[in-house]
Amino acid sequence: MLVALAAGAAFAVSTAVAGADVYAAQCAVCHQAEGAGLGPFPALVDNAFVEGAEGALVSLVLRGRDGMPPFANLLDDAAIAAVLTHVRSAWGNDAAPIDEQTVAEVRADAEPAVEIAVDLPDDWRERGEVAYLETCAACHGAGGLGIPGAFPALAENAFVQGSAEALLRVLLNGRAGMPAFAGSVDNERLALISSYVRSAWGNEAHPVDAEMVSVVRGGGDLDLAPSTPTTRPGAAD
Ligand code: HEC
Ligand code: HEC
Incomplete structure (x- = not known):
């Protein structure tokens, strides 16, 4: 016993x-x-x-x-x-x-609640769309559908809706056939464009402000949780 x-x-x-x-x-x-x-x-x-x-x-x-x-x-x-x-x-x-x-x-909790404070003008969506059409649509299309085999679709794109920091790094530094915009587009305009593409065409992710762009431009980290996966199968990096 x-x-x-x-x-x-x-x-x-x-x-x-x-x-x-x-x-x-x-x-x-x-x-x-x-x-x-x-x-x-x-x-x-x-x-x-x-x-x-x-x-x-x-x-x-x-x-x-x-x-x-x-x-x-x-x-x-x-x-x-x-x-x-x-x-x-x-x-x-x-x-x-x-x-x-x-x-x-x-x-x-599939979607952990993330509270992120952003500083943007009230008409950010409209201004973001105008800036997107001027700067990005030549390759990615006005409707974000890209051109198959040449320019990736930004609509319903997991990378676009993922880590804001990873997205900003691609926009600032370029990648493969994608030009770098660090020299030609300022922080406010990159914030408007990023916020627009993250909320247009079925995308749904939190907006980005000029301060966040400034941090990433300076090589810093954004301490934000990703809203969706940050990697896309088949992405170039
Ligand atoms: C001259 C053509 C061109 C312009 C202009 C351009 N891109 Fe791109 N973009 C590309 C190409 C080509 C790729 C694919 C790069 C790769 O294979 O890594 C790409 C990739 C991307 C990606 C990564 C997509 C993914 O699924 O990995 C994002 C996000 C993006 N572009 C956003 C933008 C935004 C926003 C603008 C405007 C500020 C812009 N691009 C302007 C050509 C362009
Ligand atoms: C393959 C390498 C790798 C492994 C394995 C790994 N980590 Fe990490 N970890 C990282 C990187 C890189 C970062 C920074 C991520 C970023 O920049 O957002 C990080 C960030 C973190 C952070 C956030 C720190 C901060 O200051 O924001 C914590 C906490 C953490 N890891 C804990 C863990 C724990 C616990 C484990 C094991 C269960 C683990 N990690 C395994 C690479 C790794």
């Missing part, structure tokens, strides 16, 4: 997920063993986002962002809760643990 109970208890303990082990297996390759980060991989130590709001942090790990891969299909709720609890309490970080229930709730 006593032997059987002891064996049961030992078995129960072995099912606990160790956050440090998940971190070592899944995160350390980029963020480094001690969370110090390296090159494009941000430090997770002394990081206000890591120690901040639980929902945004869980959502980032589930859904990814630019170079940060999504873990929704790789890690279950218990493993994500464990690894984030570890990251929030290791290396001098000091934030509350995250439980499995919180991860389950964020996972169930």
Whole structure:
């Protein structure tokens, strides 16, 4: 009798997920063993986002962002809760643990509520359309349908509706046959155009303002969650 109970208890303990082990297996390759980060991989130590709001942090790990891969299909709720609890309490970080229930709730929220303040004139849609027609329509078409095989459609395009930062980088720097607009179009006009293409022809993503363009132009990061996937199968990069 006593032997059987002891064996049961030992078995129960072995099912606990160790956050440090998940971190070592899944995160350390980029963020480094001690969370110090390296090159494009941000430090997770002394990081206000890591120690901040639980929902945004869980959502980032589930859904990814630019170079940060999504873990929704790789890690279950218990493993994500464990690894984030570890990251929030290791290396001098000091934030509350995250439980499995919180991860389950964020996972169930298909569209996490993201509040983004933008500073745009009231007639941004009209002005954005005019600027789009003048600057972009020659290639992508007045209706955003592009020309198959030459110029991609911007209508119902996941990349256009994804990370505002990734979109602005393509507009500022160009890509393959797409010219760079950093030298010829100012921040306000790029903001109007980006906001327009993200809301026209069935697209639905939050608008972009001149300050955001200025940050990306300066090489900075926009700390915004993507509204839809940021990569498009078959995209050139
Ligand atoms: C393949 C490399 C890679 C792996 C693996 C990876 N990350 Fe990331 N992570 C990144 C990159 C790149 C960014 C910056 C993304 C951006 O610029 O928006 C990032 C950003 C983050 C951020 C946001 C930091 C901030 O200041 O905004 C957190 C938190 C984070 N990762 C946690 C994790 C955790 C936890 C794991 C393991 C479950 C993990 N990452 C695995 C590459 C990675
Ligand atoms: C001279 C023709 C031309 C003009 C003008 C032009 N583009 Fe493009 N654009 C292209 C080409 C070609 C590509 C495909 C690049 C590639 O294959 O990576 C492209 C790609 C894009 C993409 C990426 C689409 C995707 O699915 O990956 C976006 C977004 C975009 N253009 C928006 C714009 C906007 C907004 C303007 C106006 C500011 C504009 N383009 C002006 C030719 C043009």
